[in-house]
Amino acid sequence: MKTSRRHFLMLSVGVGSSLALSRAACAETANRLSEADPNARALAYVEDASKVDKAKFPSYAAGQTCANCSLFQGKATDAYGGCTLFGDKQVAARGWCSSYTNM
Incomplete structure (x- = not known):
């Protein structure tokens, strides 16, 4: 042919x-942030907020996720987005870290 x-x-x-x-x-x-990353470990970042150790982090409240944190730079509908704490790394929208803030 x-x-x-x-x-x-x-x-x-x-x-x-x-x-x-x-x-x-x-x-x-x-470009996604790994839970094993030293900066992520320092801030107790987890990709799934339902896995936060509530005994270790009593400030955690149900419903807190990266998607509704004031530091999250993506849209609430994005699966991953930027975070001012982690430079160019993308965090999971359903994730959480000890620096969560909703101001």
């Missing part, structure tokens, strides 16, 4: 755009 130049170019564009999308997805995942 002979491949035309037009078919080759269309295939190349499709493959190139797929690679760009997967690279962007990897970069987004790589």
Whole structure:
């Protein structure tokens, strides 16, 4: 089967755009804050606020999440967003840390 130049170019564009999308997805995942990160550990960051040790952090109240913290820089509907405490790292909207504030 002979491949035309037009078919080759269309295939190349499709493959190139797929690679760009997967690279962007990897970069987004790589930029997420890990609970093992030293700064995250210092502030007791957890990706799931339901896992906060309430005995260790009595200031935690049900419903407190990064999404409704005044330091969260994403939209309330975003799964991950920026936080002024963690630089360019993305925090989970459903997460929590000991610096939670809603002022």
